[in-house]
Amino acid sequence: MTTEPLSRPRIVAAAIDLIEREGADAVSMRRIAAELGVGVMSLYNHVPNKDALLNGVAESVLSGIEFTDDPDAHWTDRVRAQARAFRQIAHHHPRSTMVVVSRQLHSHAGLLPVERALATLRGAGFDGPDAVRMLRMFIAFIVGSLLREVGVTPTFAPVHSRTVEAAVVDPALFPEVSALAPLLAECDHEAEFEFGVELLIQAIAVHAGQ
Amino acid sequence: MTTEPLSRPRIVAAAIDLIEREGADAVSMRRIAAELGVGVMSLYNHVPNKDALLNGVAESVLSGIEFTDDPDAHWTDRVRAQARAFRQIAHHHPRSTMVVVSRQLHSHAGLLPVERALATLRGAGFDGPDAVRMLRMFIAFIVGSLLREVGVTPTFAPVHSRTVEAAVVDPALFPEVSALAPLLAECDHEAEFEFGVELLIQAIAVHAGQ
DNA sequence: CCCTTGCACGTACGGTGTACGTGCGTCAAT
DNA sequence: ATTGACGCACGTACACCGTACGTGCAAGGG
Numbered sequence: 445m446t447t448e449p450l451s452r453p454r455i456v457a458a459a460i461d462l463i464e465r466e467g468a469d470a471v472s473m474r475r476i477a478a479e480l481g482v483g484v485m486s487l488y489n490h491v492p493n494k495d496a497l498l499n500g501v502a503e504s505v506l507s508g509i510e511f512t513d514d515p516d517a518h519w520t521d522r523v524r525a526q527a528r529a530f531r532q533i534a535h536h537h538p539r540s541t542m543v544v545v546s547r548q549l550h551s552h553a554g555l556l557p558v559e560r561a562l563a564t565l566r567g568a569g570f571d572g573p574d575a576v577r578m579l580r581m582f583i584a585f586i587v588g589s590l591l592r593e594v595g596v597t598p599t600f601a602p603v604h605s606r607t608v609e610a611a612v613v614d615p616a617l618f619p620e621v622s623a624l625a626p627l628l629a630e631c632d633h634e635a636e637f638e639f640g641v642e643l644l645i646q647a648i649a650v651h652a653g654q
Numbered sequence: 655m656t657t658e659p660l661s662r663p664r665i666v667a668a669a670i671d672l673i674e675r676e677g678a679d680a681v682s683m684r685r686i687a688a689e690l691g692v693g694v695m696s697l698y699n700h701v702p703n704k705d706a707l708l709n710g711v712a713e714s715v716l717s718g719i720e721f722t723d724d725p726d727a728h729w730t731d732r733v734r735a736q737a738r739a740f741r742q743i744a745h746h747h748p749r750s751t752m753v754v755v756s757r758q759l760h761s762h763a764g765l766l767p768v769e770r771a772l773a774t775l776r777g778a779g780f781d782g783p784d785a786v787r788m789l790r791m792f793i794a795f796i797v798g799s800l801l802r803e804v805g806v807t808p809t810f811a812p813v814h815s816r817t818v819e820a821a822v823v824d825p826a827l828f829p830e831v832s833a834l835a836p837l838l839a840e841c842d843h844e845a846e847f848e849f850g851v852e853l854l855i856q857a858i859a860v861h862a863g864q
Numbered sequence: 865c866c867c868t869t870g871c872a873c874g875t876a877c878g879g880t881g882t883a884c885g886t887g888c889g890t891c892a893a894t
Numbered sequence: 895a896t897t898g899a900c901g902c903a904c905g906t907a908c909a910c911c912g913t914a915c916g917t918g919c920a921a922g923g924g
Binding site: 545546547548549550552554555556558559562563566572573575576577580581583584585586587588589591592596597598599600613617618619620621623624627628631636639640643644646647648 | 755756757758759760762764765766768769772773776782783785786787790791793794795796797798799801802806807808809810823827828829830831833834837838841846849850853854856857858
């Protein structure tokens, strides 16, 4: 058993690990302490409280995404790349996603994606107010998409229907839903995301100087 | 003191009231019981557990929104109207919004909006797969927008800056963010929402038969 | 009449975040 | 070398949480 000296990064890492293994509800100071083989109150020597710890989790996850931005590429490609980079969160840290998006970070890790996105949009020819508008539009879409992908928001699949029991929806009351039930039941998150990003890029392109 | 006989609707109503007054974190079975002037365990005669109670909250809020749908109107107007109807949640029950969007309801209240949206999109000429895609796109945007509006997701305002202290962002590290700080600090949620809805409608219109 | 049923209620258990006090190891100043 | 301060791991304690379980009372049907 390595007796490495307990530090904020180690605590945050343990928290992320625990969240990914057992979900955000499993996180408690006692549980994390046990995971680290340490007394509960020892954590408070490195982290002021649980809320700050979760901020650390969000920051750590966010700074772990690969944000390779090529300033010479066409702005549409840069937007695509940045949107996809954000979606990495849902892939690499699915159960932490809600923690990440529900916390406002004023740190380097939190501001960097915003800075890049604004730079890209300004480079595309948008003025300040338009750039902010477009950014907010993208953020709303991305947040909504990620929350669906990681399951905090519904997919409208009729839950996990074993075999072909399908939905129990009344075709008389909900004709469209029951007719489209097979389509609603499955959701290719990557395809949906890509489709949305393309749609948005195409839509805002007409607003720019083209 | 009215000794009205304690029922599931009364409990749900008390929960919603409490959430709106003090936030979702303030909700506990004990607190709700106290609010109703009743013993804690009495609640369990009408509600199986807290989770089911929150489902009741979501359902109640959702069924409270006014879904006036005019089947004769142009589909773009119907989409607009439905999007706005959904946004009523953020207005009428802001603190309950997260509870509503984070729960999948297979009840009448939960399926009705989906049914209407699909009917509208099918009426606009989309085939099944496209209708589902467009619906998911809209839902992602709306969920993201509402969560920003009710404050669970960040606005990127540099928090509540008293007076003119503005942001503490380093202009050298984040030139765009600091230059656009005044724009990022304020967010007209209604305007942003309307802008997004128009953009989406316009974007998907080119996909339909026009 | 009795007896079932419904429901309000109290108690109790295992969990939570964290305030506070205690003791030990290391390092600086005397 | 002695002493003092300080950092940090830890245990105890408190208030609160969800809820399993048992008890008692009032109403209604046989």
